Amino acid sequence: MGLPVVAIVGKPNVGKSTLFNRMVSERLAIVEDKPGATRDRLYSKAQWLNHNFYVVDTGGMVFEDEDTLAGEVTKQAQIAVDECDVIVYVVDGRMGVTDEDQYIASVLRKVKKPIVLAVNKIEDYKRQQSDIYEFYSLGFGALTPISAANGLGIGELFDEIVNNFPQDSVIEDDENTLKLAFIGKPNAGKSSMVNKLLGEERVIVSNIPGTTRDAIDSKFNYEDKDYILVDTAGLRRKSKVSEGIEYYSVLRAIRSIERCDVAILVVDAEQGITEQDKKIAGIAHEEGKPTIIAVNKWDLISKDDHSTKEFTKEIKRELPFLHYAPIIFVSAKTGQRVIKLIPLSEEVFEFASTRIPTSLLNEIIIEATSITPPPSDKGKRLKIMYSSQVSVNPPFFVMFVNDPELMHFSYLRFLENQLRETFGFKGTPIRIGVRQRS
């Protein structure tokens, strides 16, 4: 399945090439300008949110004879229209609806492809409003006023376009594809990190529209393996206003964490651990997700032997419940160590998915209880009769005991440490349930 193709069509001089350049502005380097014809079809990759697609500038639908409407759609334009998934039909908002516009509209309607009508040259929406309304008569329903020259309405146009992408371009959620979520407070550098990963590995495969408009995932490939970056829409096109509201960013974190396999908590090295970091870290912990702490903007920190140690200490102090999370010092700006997040994610996920054989588990527990005997109360001592792992992600152990009341928090912590010492469980929370043996 290739990338969706968007064809820009319309009569000459309506602003198609201006729009084309606007849509692909950041990617002009890879425009494939086919030599030969003065104006062959011009292709380029474009990107909106996490949608990657091709844009084709058809060069226009021209007419053999200006006097007759019996003109023909040029071959090039026809090919582009046949090949594309979405047609952007550009008209000149200052000229009003002409016969040619009507004619092209009738041709396009027969193509049976989604058509997005762009009314161009609208620099002053208020003043030109009545000019715009005229174009409803072309019968396409919605229209998008734009000014290709000034860059107005382009975001709306992109939204219209990607909404019309064929549904079968949705990538199946592969069970084996690791889903990573970048979480953290606004301005920690989450989007920079995501962009670094997507950009540097230059293998943006496609985008995965989620169930809602603002949950869009990105897929990328590293060392022949696919990864999904969860809910990157809010990261890649963000509204500063709503991002700034703490409620919103915590909510966003919750949604991303729920859907991920590994959470990457991005903290700002300059600011240290803040209250909002604690809140978001707490969610990852409670959701039972393996978590990595990425201390970002490390390029801004003057390096001496103590800096990583000092920061690690601060994390241990401020986020004690995340004691299992590996800490990595990165810079989304320079790219330093950012790619290491991927193998590290693999590693913590593997630990989160580990199944410990029952016999081995019981051996470890018996050994632990012989080192440090279980607590007792009023002469009654806790006895762990039998343990087993009931699930993974995160590892969940159940211990059957003589009396659950006798289990203390501190002893549970001790047992957890013993399990970690033996099995590692790097990066993942583990859970222990205590049940009365029936």
Ligand code: GDP
């Ligand atoms: P195409 O031949 O249909 O590809 O159109 P072009 O992109 O070459 O533009 C035709 C003319 O319209 C040029 O003079 C552009 O500068 C002008 N033009 C393009 N977009 C706009 C716009 O948004 N507003 C105004 N006022 N002029 C525009």
Ligand code: GDP
């Ligand atoms: P987000 O809100 O968490 O997505 O943060 P952004 O990625 O938008 O980054 C916020 C600001 O920090 C931007 O101005 C970035 O350029 C800057 N920034 C992000 N990562 C780094 C980094 O590693 N080093 C430096 N010096 N600046 C960074």
